[in-house]
Amino acid sequence: MTYEFSAQQTFAGMVSRKHQFRLPLDYQAPDGEQITVFARELSSPEHQDKSLPFIVFFQGGPGFGAIRPAASGGWVKRALKEYRVLLLDQRGTGLSTPVSYASLAHLSASEQAQYLSHFRADNIIRDAESIRKQLTKDEKWTILGQSFGGFCVLKYLNDAPQGLAEAYITGGIPSLTRTADEVYQATYKRVLTKNHDFFNRFSDARELIDSLVKHIQANEVILATGERLTVEMLQLLGINIGMEQGPESVYYLLEQALIETASGIQVNPLFLAHFCQLLDFNTNPIFALLHESIYCQQTASNWAAHRVRDRYPEFNFSADKPFLFTGEMIYPWMFEQFNNLKPLQQAAQNLAQKQDWPSLYQVDKLANNRVPVAAAIYSEDMFVEMQYSLETAANVGNLKYWLTSEYEHNGIRMDGEHILDRLITINRGEKLR
Known part of the structure; x- marks a missing residue:
């Protein structure tokens, strides 16, 4: 040393x-x-x-x-x-x-x-x-x-x-x-409460998010970091609504998301840049790779947040349900959608299946x-x-x-x-x- x-x-x-x-x-x-x-x-x-x-x-x-x-x-x-x-x-x-x-x-x-x-x-x-x-x-x-x-x-x-x-x-x-599953069972409930608070506090937030969702489903929208923006990615902004001043940051971003141009409605380039700044998955890969392991003691996480989400189907977006943000959760699809995580997809899978994490x-x-x-x-x-x-x-x-x-x-x-x-x-x- x-x-x-x-x-x-x-x-x-x-x-x-x-x-x-x-x-x-x-x-x-x-x-x-x-x-x-x-x-x-x-x-x-x-x-x-x-x-x-x-x-x-x-x-x-x-x-x-x-x-x-x-x-x-x-x-x-x-x-x-x-x-x-x-x-x-x-x-x-x-x-x-x-x-x-x-x-x-x-x-x-x-x-x-x-x-x-x-x-x-x-x-x-x-x-x-x-x-x-x-x-x-x-x-x-x-x-x-x-x-x-x-x-x-x-x-x-x-x-x-x-x-x-x-x-x-x-x-x-x-x-x-407690296991990772138990942690996420509790935190999904917390995220539901924060969603309720957010959409009650900002009266036009529901209209703003619905308009944005419809646009990105109908059009290929490319983020400043090169990925196509998906509804699942948009939900990840919810990690910010659990922070002080975080709801304001998300709301102000949504306010500026869509702009009128000579070619019709488009996503604001400012939104495409600032969206990337509010999420850290491309710049801080350990957060995505090892987050669930912080709860693991002689057990595998097996994508705990992804599995537990099935118990809260309201988070699975569809046109007939209100849009909800997710929270501090890592999902396997992130390694398919974020450019800097794609090369680490199999490593992430191996870590999720690792059973011999030492006791903490x-x-x-x-x-x-x-x-x-x-x-x-x-x-x-x-x-x-x-x-x-x-x-x-x-x-x-x-x-x-x-x-x-x-x-x-x-x-x-x-x-x-x-x-x-x-x-x-x-x-x-x-x-x-």
Whole structure:
């Protein structure tokens, strides 16, 4: 294992330093293939020469690089008061040996699936522990996880609690035992509620979406990324209606979807470009390839979201039924329709059929957790079922939570300074301000 870092840079009121680590792809074969894992260290100018402890941020996903802050705001601003912030690009994302159809093109489908099987939370935590030992001389650090990052926090508590001083979770407490099927049975119901809210809130949204659907069924409409727009793709925009400000983004996009031209009604080129920006499947393939595996312990997912959808036929569009958006669900047809997923179709099938995913959590061990943990649970969260989060919270030792209806799933992005400050206060037993 090797480690490199760059000279300090100052921008946006923060001091930044880049770190790169060479780590094993497979920790069972430490001398085998190596990958690069990138992390960005931030500190405030007044603290840059102080030996403050680290707080490590685990991004949501899976399959997304860490945030690239343009200013010292939000949760980063709060964290910099007493920490050095480490923004970790989880393996396969950002600058950490990024995964794409191009990077995997030299491998067969079975080799691609085998390679990708090393990109779950278990190896993300092994990476983090290796980095901690190299960067801090084995001092404990604090961790913060958002969404899938919260899954990583639970895995860290399970596998390497000796490296942790404190832990924080926002919008991401997973079930310790429930299957992917159970997760989707709950979240489809949440998505139905969000659809109801969306179409009630925007009175002409139904008319807008119906007009657009009729147009794309009658005409070949090509997205800015080269795919033909289908009704199934259009439904995927629903992943945004579970975010704060997400319903507005979707509605404003629909408002501008169709325009009158000299040749008749056409789809606005602006819509064709912005539609692609609201979906990440072409740019972040790990999200599609490994999303269902985050729930798998000694079981295969077998396209759980696709199978469970049969229990909710209202999501299967037809002309005689109201159009509904779907949510954070992955479907096998996506690997037939999105250009950058097409080359990975067989690898995705192999991963969906993989039965020997290692177990992620030891319930007895987590029940005896001694690391202080504070979590924000959002009661209206479309992505993470509240009842399952509460179920886990009751079975993890030393975990305190704040249950609130104030925020959607991306609360930390919208009001991170307040949310992190409150969680720190809760974790330390201080009086709420």
